[in-house]
Amino acid sequence: MTEPHPAQDRAIMLRYHEVALKGDNRGWFEERLIQNTRKLLARALSSPERPSPYFRIAKEHGRIIVYEPWSTTVNTALSRVFGLTGISPIRIVKTDKQELLKAALEEFADYVAKNGLPKSFRVETRRSDKALPEKSMQLDHFIGGAIKDAHPALEVNLDHPEFTLGVEIRFHHSFLWVKKYKGAGGLPSGTNGLVLALMSGGLDSPVAAIRSLRRGCAVGFIHFYGTPFVGEESLAKVEDLVRLVNQYQPEPLPLHVVPFGKIQEKIALVTNPKIRTIIYRRMMVRIAEQLAKKIGASALVTGESIGQVASQTLDNLTTINSVAKIPILRPLTCQDKEEIIAEAQRWGTYETSIRPAADCCTLFADRHPSTRCTPGLAEEQEERLSVSELVLEALDTIGIRPTH
Numbered sequence: 254m255t256e257p258h259p260a261q262d263r264a265i266m267l268r269y270h271e272v273a274l275k276g277d278n279r280g281w282f283e284e285r286l287i288q289n290t291r292k293l294l295a296r297a298l299s300s301p302e303r304p305s306p307y308f309r310i311a312k313e314h315g316r317i318i319v320y321e322p323w324s325t326t327v328n329t330a331l332s333r334v335f336g337l338t339g340i341s342p343i344r345i346v347k348t349d350k351q352e353l354l355k356a357a358l359e360e361f362a363d364y365v366a367k368n369g370l371p372k373s374f375r376v377e378t379r380r381s382d383k384a385l386p387e388k389s390m391q392l393d394h395f396i397g398g399a400i401k402d403a404h405p406a407l408e409v410n411l412d413h414p415e416f417t418l419g420v421e422i423r424f425h426h427s428f429l430w431v432k433k434y435k436g437a438g439g440l441p442s443g444t445n446g447l448v449l450a451l452m453s454g455g456l457d458s459p460v461a462a463i464r465s466l467r468r469g470c471a472v473g474f475i476h477f478y479g480t481p482f483v484g485e486e487s488l489a490k491v492e493d494l495v496r497l498v499n500q501y502q503p504e505p506l507p508l509h510v511v512p513f514g515k516i517q518e519k520i521a522l523v524t525n526p527k528i529r530t531i532i533y534r535r536m537m538v539r540i541a542e543q544l545a546k547k548i549g550a551s552a553l554v555t556g557e558s559i560g561q562v563a564s565q566t567l568d569n570l571t572t573i574n575s576v577a578k579i580p581i582l583r584p585l586t587c588q589d590k591e592e593i594i595a596e597a598q599r600w601g602t603y604e605t606s607i608r609p610a611a612d613c614c615t616l617f618a619d620r621h622p623s624t625r626c627t628p629g630l631a632e633e634q635e636e637r638l639s640v641s642e643l644v645l646e647a648l649d650t651i652g653i654r655p656t657h
Contacts (some may be wrong), residue, residue, distance in 0.1 A: 261345065266421070266428055267317040267331065268339035283312060286336040286441040292316065292503035297330035313423065314381035318343075323395065328434060333501045335467045337436030341419065343428040348384045350395065355427055357396045357418055358403070359608060364416060364431055373410035378420040385422060392420065437467065442502055445469035448582065449550040450498075451541055452476045452508070454490040454610050456593055457556025457585055459602040462498045464553050464584035472498065473506045473548055474656070475541050477513035483611035490610040495656040497602050505657030509544055511647050513537075521617035523637040528626040530564045530618055532634055534573045539640070540647045542579055552580040558588055563622040575628040 267290065272282040287310055298306040298321075308321040321327060323342040331340045348354040357376070358441040364371075376397040378389040387395065392613050396418070401407055450462040462472050476491045489623045492508060499505035517533060524532050557565045565572075574581055587595055597603035 261320055263322065264343050264345060264428075265319040265321060265323060265331070266341045266343045266430060267319065267337050268341075268436065269317070269336055270338045271438070272336050273488075280636065282336075282441060282444060283317075285444050286334070287312065287317060289336065289441050289443070289503040289570060290319065290331070291333050293334050293501075294319070294321070294327065294330045297326055305533070316421070318428075332437060333587065334441075334477045335437050335439040335469070335501065336441040338438055339436050340434040341430035342391060343430045345426050345428060348382075348422060348425060348427045350385065350387070351394075353392075353420065353427060353429075354396055354399055358419070359420060360429055360431055361400055361416070368460065370404060370407070371415035373408040373414045374416040374418070375409060375411050375414040376400070376418045376420065378422065380422040382422055382424040384424045387466060392422070396420065396516065410513050439467035440469035442466045442469060442621075443471045443504070447471045447473060447548065447550045448552045448554045449473045449475055449541055449545040449548065450554040451537060451556075452491050452495060453612055454487060454606070454608075455589075455612065456597050456603070457558065457561075458604040459494045459498050459556075459606060460593055460596045460600065461554050461556040461582075462643050463501055463596075463600050463602070465497070465582065466501050468584075470554075471504065471506065472502065472554065473550055474498075474508045474546075475511065475544055476508055476535050477511045477540075479514040479517065479611060481513050482514040482518075487610040487612070490608050491653065491657050492654055493605050494602060495599075495654075499657050501600070504654065508654045508656045510652045510654055511540060512598060512650050513647065513653075516643050516647060517617060519643065520638065524634045526617070526619035527621065527623040528631060528634060529629055530622055531569055531572055531626045532638075534564060535576045535631060535635070536643060536647075537638070538577050538581065539644050542577060543644065543648055543649065545579060550579075552582050553577070554582045554584065556585055558585045558590075558593070561590065563624050566624045568625045568627070569623075572628045572631050575631075 269286060272286055275282045291310055295306050308319060311318045328340065331337065344356055344360060346352050376393045378392040380389050397409065422426040445468060448465050450458060450472050452458045453473050465472050474495050478488050495508045516536065520532050521529060545553060557570060560566055594603065597606055
């Protein structure tokens with residue numbers, strides 16, 4: 254058990270849930286969660302005055318305690334740490350009934366001074382250590398009764414109170430909290446290996462990448478840039494989206510850029526326009542798969558959703574999949590557009606995604622593309638191309654853009 258610094262009576266308590274269910278691997282997941290918390294928080298707090306911010310982090314009875322003053326910047330950074338379910342600024346007090354009561358009354362008075370008297374309240378005690386003989390419910394009544402005596406009109410509401418005072422009992426010290434902010438949930442990023450996300454400039458691929466981070470993956474990025482047929486604004490938009498996604502990643506990864514316009518032109522000259530987009534996508538998968546092997550990624554990630562556009566029917570997705578030798582993860586497979594938009598707004602990628610810019614997938618596209626392309630039909634069209642040479646051409650011209 255870690256003792257707080259004698260002069261430090263304020264800190265931040267972090268909660269987690271899914272990590273706590275990991276059995277024998279729990280300790281490893283907790284350590285990764287602490288590492289990720291430290292890295293994301295240090296990046297947010299870094300400044301010319303504080304270039305290498307240091308703060309103490311301790312693990313206590315299923316909680317993580319960060320000894321750093323509360324601020325909006327701190328809350329924003331912690332809300333981006335996947336694996337955390339709750340965030341609370343806390344007051345640290347000696348584990349003594351009278352000390353707890355005094356601090357609780359002060360915290361309630363501070364809340365009333367800032368927000369007015371609430372209509373209802375509850376006290377929520379959790380004993381991780383039996384340092385006090387009273388049980389949790391007895392401590393609830395002891396502290397809650399004193400608050401009620403001071404404000405007789407105040408109602409007790411155990412289900413939906415306007416004000417909650419949380420108390421967590423430890424052996425030497427205890428924690429009091431009033432506010433409980435929602436965490437990002439999921440698993441710590443990097444606990445499930447590396448994936449490579451195919452990034453367009455739309456709504457879907459950034460959300461798919463963030464969903465992959467939320468399930469414990471580290472995410473690398475590849476973009477197929479339609480140069481010279483689309484402008485710089487197209488690439489700039491994707492770079493901005495990758496920066497936004499990297500805000501949730503403890504180790505920001507770069508964007509690999511494939512100049513793809515000339516390859517698309519070669520495909521367009523000799524293939525059936527109705528399945529041209531499928532041929533593009535198959536070529537992208539081949540190229541991305543080779544890059545994935547080079548950087549050690551175990552799977553590709555795309556923002557495709559069944560039936561959203563003609564190239565994303567089940568038949569066409571099957572045809573695209575048929576060239577892959579590693580898994581293609583599609584986190585948005587069964588999401589509709591409204592759900593994807595809501596997630597983009599939640600993660601902060603929406604405004605950038607709707608910025609106007611050309612997309613390489615629309616280059617030379619047919620107005621009425623096929624919704625049922627078979628692998629055999631695609632292979633027949635690809636016989637008109639030097640597929641392996643086009644893949645090598647793309648790999649030889651890949652550029653890397655830092656995006657953090």
